[in-house]
Structure formats: C-alpha cells, structure tokens
Amino acid sequence: MILIHCPYCDDIRPELEFAYAGEAHIARPADPSALSDAEWEKYLFIRANPRGRHNERWRHVHGCGRFFNAVRDTVTDKFELTYKAGEPRK
C-alpha cells in the first residue's frame, strides 16, 4: 500500500483514502469557442503519459475531500512530493 501525503491535512495516509484524478495542470480553455479542432484534441485527449516524473491530480476522498497535485515517478510509483491545487507546476 502506497502512503500519500495530503498537503491540506498535512498527514500521511494510505492510498485507499485517495482517488486518482488524471494529469495535472491541464487548464480549461479560457475561450472555448475560439479553439480549433486540433486544440480541442490536445485539451481533451492528448496526455503526457511519461515514463518517469508525472504531475498528477489526486483527491483525498475519504479525508478532507480536497483536490491536490502530486509528483510521482511512474516507473517506481514513488511519490516525490505533493502540493496544493493552484500552486505552480513542480
């Protein structure tokens, strides 16, 4: 069981309390009607899917319920750090 640090609760809790919520820092388009098909494709479907360092969103569903961001290595599954939503990419 992976242990994850929730930056809001400031506590290390088991993975079972958390839900994964996909790649982080994908901003919703500011002006959707101005987007081309290629830009929609990139926003909706294209994902970094790196082999290594991955910025991703998690939600502490069985805790404070809040979304936060994390950096995890996708080869070892080891969490490097977690940070609050809204903070810049780390």
Add this chain to the structure above:
Amino acid sequence: MTRFSAFSLFAKALGGHQSWPELWPDAQPKAEYDAIIVGAGGHGLGAAYYLAKKYGITNVAVIEKGWLGGGNTGRNTTIVRSNYLYDESAHLYDHAVKLWDGLSQELNFNVMYSKRGVMMLAHNVHDVQSFQRHIHANRLNGVDNEWLTPEEAKEYCPPLDLNPNARYPIMGAALQRRGGTARHDSVAWGYARAAAALGVDIIQNCAVTGIRRGADGAIEGVETERGFIKSKKVGVSAAGNTSVIMQMAGLEFPLESYPLQALVSEPVKPVFPCVVMSNTVHAYISQSDKGELVIGAGTDQYVSYSQRGALHIVEHTVAAICEIFPMFRRMRMLRNWGGIVDVTPDRSPILGKTPVKGLYVNCGWGTGGFKATPGAGDLLAYTMAKDEPHWINAPYNLDRFRNGRLIDEAAAAAVAH
C-alpha cells in the same frame, strides 16, 4: 524448420527428444530492412509473419527490448471473443476470431484455441437490456451471440449459483459460443517460429532508443542499443510503451498507460467449463488447461509503467469472484502480476498510419488486446505493405480524436474490456 507432426514427435522420441532444433534463431541486426516492427509481442510477431506470408515482404526485423512475448502477450487472461456493440468493433474483433480458427494449422504450432464459450452475466434489468441490445447488434454483423435464461446458463456453466437471494442474482446471460481461450505464450512462439522460417529476424534484448527522421520528415530508421538500423517503414506495436516510442518521433498520442493485474489459483481438476464475465460485479474467470483458475478485472487507477499493481485491487477482484462463485471461497491463489496497458479515450485501438511518413502504429488496445492478436497483426501488415489502411482498420485512425468520430466502446461496455 522441422515440421511438427505425430511422426516427427515419434521419431524424436526415439532419440530421447535430444535433437529438437531451436524454434527460431537469435538474429543479429542487419544494417537495413524493408520493414521494422518495434515490439515482439503477439501483435508485432503476427504483423511480421503476415508481412512475409501474405504481402511478400520478408526482409523484416522485429525488435524487442526484453524477451519475446514477455509483455502483455504473456500477462493477459487469454480470453478470445468478438461480441462488441459497434459495427467497426464487430468487424475488427471478428476478423481476429476468424483468423484464430485454423491458426494452429497455419502456424503448425498448437496455440490451443479452445472455443469453450464466453458468457457474460446479467445481474439487473439494465444488464439484461444492454446485453440483448448487444446480441441483436452482433447478429446483424454476423457475430454469434445468444441469450440464455438463468437455467440455460446454469446448464452451460454448472458452477453458477442461481440463488435468488444472492447479492448479485443471475437474471440471464449472453453467450458467444465461438469465444473462448488460447494459450498466450504459444501464440507468440508460433508466430515467431513461422515468421523466422520465412526470413524474419527476431532481435531480442535490443531496446529502441530513438527514431531517426530525414529532412523531409519521413522515417529513416531506428536507433537501438545495438546501433542504427535503417528502414523506410517502421511499425510500432509496443503496447504500454507506445507513448514513449512516439515521443522519440516527435508525436504526442492520446494514450495513458495503466497497470492491469491478473492472478491464478493453485491448479485443480477441471471444474470450470467456460469463460464467465460479469461487468456489474466486474471480474472474469476461466480455467486454464493446466487447471489454474485465471482471474482478472479492471486496471489500477493511476498511470504507471511499474508492471505491478496495488494489492487492494486484487483483493477487490477476488471478492467479486467469491460473490458470484461462493464455491471458490476457499481456493488459494498462487500468484498475481501486472502488465502495462495503453488506454485510449474511447477504449478502442489506434491501428494505422501516423502523421509521419513511414511510421505506422498499432496501439491503444487497453485491456482487450490479446483476443485481437491475429487480426491486429494482419491489419498492421496490410497497412504497412500497402501504405494505406484496410477497410476494417480504416475507422481506427488517429484523426478520430480530432474529427470526433470516436468508436466509443468505453460507453458501450461501461467497463474495461
């Protein structure tokens, strides 16, 4: 190549089975090939075989970073079926099922394709309606699929528990009789042996480290751990690592790689006659010819390349199996493992050309690639040989994520499949 037959088996037995030749030679890379396949799983080896057999391109190399068939080909739950809802899917998967028939004879290698039937259990009114819709759609596409009452399902698969007080009562089932299982390793070995006999080089332990493109953007070849190999056509069939390979060519793909786990029990006497899947409880089970119960379910929740998953996912899967089949509650599980599956947004594969000239792709099979092995290999070979997709794989292009023509089996199955 020694042709396997009862006679050759008998003749070799007289010599104490000491004189069997190797199934395929361990090839060293040449400087140039007419076509290169990246990834020696069932799909990649199948593509190499069909390139040589059906399309006359024999100067082919299959490059594999690990060992042959050691990725998802050797990690799946070996289920073969084609009862998909959409026309495009029915054509694609049934093309594969048609090739499964007779594959052992064609390859002269026993892939142990067993048409024992794939049964999908309906536990509620929604399941009943959804499966009956699937059955009608399948029949229109010439794919066999039939509705069974609970009693008929029990007759076909006696371990089913029809207790109406069960937490997940069985209200009926959809049965594809042509579905079943095959020996996954044999598929890779059979294709490798047959392809090598036609002149294909199979190069193991040789990771691709880069893809070289010319001034016009077209493919010139691949950089590997054993040096540069020239080729104007490169087909990528690298499952969970497709994103990584495509980034080498400067392409971003709509893929995410997740661990998918499976497990087997200790071997027992024949107790389970077919494949049973439950989308509602979310698990599937069959019994291998060796006697192990083979069990699987959905992917882990987060993107990973670790080839193992979290134990609580397995616990959930086993709990689901015990709900449907209380008789297995005291069965001991022997081992579990994970493979990395590449999942597309619509849960349908991407099979065809890419924006880079000379680069072809077969990926995005997600949790259901094994069943398609012969079909995917054949269609990738066709696309590479003709430089245009076959009508069956034409809808599975990369452009669909831009023009919106998704083949949304994710919504149709409402479950990883």
